[in-house]
Amino acid sequence: xxxxxxxxxxxxxxxxxxVVFAIPSRGKNDKGSVPKLKKxxxxxxxxxxxxxxxxIHGGALRPSRHMxxxxxxxxDMTPDFRAVIDGVDTPxxxxxxxxxxxxxxxxxxxxxxxxxxxxxNVSTSIDGAEQCCHAAGIxxxxxxxxxxxxxxxxxxxxxxxxxxxxxxxxxxxxxxxAKKMVDWVKEGRRTPDQAVTxxxxxxxxxxxxxxxAKRILEDARxxxx
Amino acid sequence: xxxxxxxxxxxxxxxYVCPMGAIYIDPAIKRxxxxxxxxxxxxxxxxxxxxxxxNPTLVRTLRKMxxxxxxxxxxxxxxxxxxxxxxxxxxWPRVVRRAFSDPRVPHESTGVQGRGTEEVKTxxxxxxxxxxEVGFTIEFGRxxxxxxxxxxxxxxxxxxxxxxxxxxxxxxxxxxxDVATGxxxxxxxxxxxxxxxVEIKVPAExxxxxxxxVRDVERQVDTVIALGVxxxxxxxxxxxxxxxxxxxxxxxxxxxKTNAGLGxxxxxxxxxxxxxxxxx
Numbered sequence: 001x002x003x004x005x006x007x008x009x010x011x012x013x014x015x016x017x018x019v020v021f022a023i024p025s026r027g028k029n030d031k032g033s034v035p036k037l038k039k040x041x042x043x044x045x046x047x048x049x050x051x052x053x054x055x056i057h058g059g060a061l062r063p064s065r066h067m068x069x070x071x072x073x074x075x076d077m078t079p080d081f082r083a084v085i086d087g088v089d090t091p092x093x094x095x096x097x098x099x100x101x102x103x104x105x106x107x108x109x110x111x112x113x114x115x116x117x118x119x120x121n122v123s124t125s126i127d128g129a130e131q132c133c134h135a136a137g138i139x140x141x142x143x144x145x146x147x148x149x150x151x152x153x154x155x156x157x158x159x160x161x162x163x164x165x166x167x168x169x170x171x172x173x174x175x176x177x178a179k180k181m182v183d184w185v186k187e188g189r190r191t192p193d194q195a196v197t198x199x200x201x202x203x204x205x206x207x208x209x210x211x212x213a214k215r216i217l218e219d220a221r222x223x224x225x
Numbered sequence: 226x227x228x229x230x231x232x233x234x235x236x237x238x239x240x241y242v243c244p245m246g247a248i249y250i251d252p253a254i255k256r257x258x259x260x261x262x263x264x265x266x267x268x269x270x271x272x273x274x275x276x277x278x279x280n281p282t283l284v285r286t287l288r289k290m291x292x293x294x295x296x297x298x299x300x301x302x303x304x305x306x307x308x309x310x311x312x313x314x315x316x317w318p319r320v321v322r323r324a325f326s327d328p329r330v331p332h333e334s335t336g337v338q339g340r341g342t343e344e345v346k347t348x349x350x351x352x353x354x355x356x357x358e359v360g361f362t363i364e365f366g367r368x369x370x371x372x373x374x375x376x377x378x379x380x381x382x383x384x385x386x387x388x389x390x391x392x393x394x395x396x397x398x399x400x401x402x403d404v405a406t407g408x409x410x411x412x413x414x415x416x417x418x419x420x421x422x423v424e425i426k427v428p429a430e431x432x433x434x435x436x437x438x439v440r441d442v443e444r445q446v447d448t449v450i451a452l453g454v455x456x457x458x459x460x461x462x463x464x465x466x467x468x469x470x471x472x473x474x475x476x477x478x479x480x481x482k483t484n485a486g487l488g489x490x491x492x493x494x495x496x497x498x499x500x501x502x503x504x505x
Contacts, residue, residue, distance in 0.1 A: 139462030141486025
């Protein structure tokens, strides 16, 4: 799945968006990979990620199956990293999302030293990933370029909505919800932090970047692009 | 997906969260309703909305009282107050909608998990895209537009005519009745999905030819397409073969997935077969 490749924005807009993920390949390095995947996530926590996730159970912000009505007034907006780490129970893709390059670089160095044997990828601007690899002393193995959206692009919404929705590469965050959140922030009905949390709960693999989304919402509050 | 009319209180929250815009409040019954033609069975509503289990009669009564005095009922926007969604037991061919739209389920129809394959993300252990080769991922329908299989077939037909090889471990390839012509199963052509990825691999010198062909077919396809291009780097970690071609074709390369090359073959049987691994 190309779930982080086609995030909308120019290279400069990814300065606060670094997704480092580990993936076991079926038949190659998936056997016994669960403890390694958990270790990958554990190692990420000290570098203050803005999200962690696994492709089966979701990210650090999750919906509730049995929400209590009183939660409307005291809803927990804190990302639960422990739930993500403890929840990994089968070989799958796990991801750590950072909002600065230094953290991503330092994490990549740590991952290299740990020598997990898993396939490790960095998804961000091309230069950003190159700098991360360089800092960690790793020559890049392969690169998958995004050429952006083509075809009937008239069916797409404006750039800020696209930036918000494409951060869930599985397409689980709808255009309508993103527009509604922009409107609610503009109206002062919700804070950007609250609006971001609502959207992040729909991301089914935990690669949504709440920090970048908050910045985009703050920007959209005053300027619709 | 269905919405239980006995439980729904028409709060409207679900109408916003559907990526396809397939949920609306039917004025005739005053309940949220799913347009089954447009629904791609992604389960974003069921999986993404938190669920309360309030009494529907009580909630409807309260809502009517609030409306009478012009008070706005303002629930959290990511909650279904009465847990009104009823997932269906999907049958063929409708089940392919979910397989290509709900990222949490493996492909029941194909046996392959996810919409695509591992692409270059695991290239350090699979060696799928080697030096001098280019891997294309042609993704249809995302974000928020969706695609019908008969639209995808326009592309697979055009690609097949050029003699390219479709990636074998790909859900779309597995739904072809004839890989040589790129023809998909007839019984799925009328199904709509959230997105799908066609994957091919060609020698690097065919990069421009494939991109021009994709651009031509794009004009005939009623959806958006996201194109991804994967390439192997050299010993120094540089990629100077494909990027210059793409830039010459007018692409501004902004974002990429970069495989750091830290993977190793660790499965016991694979180590015996190929003790050095394929990352050499």
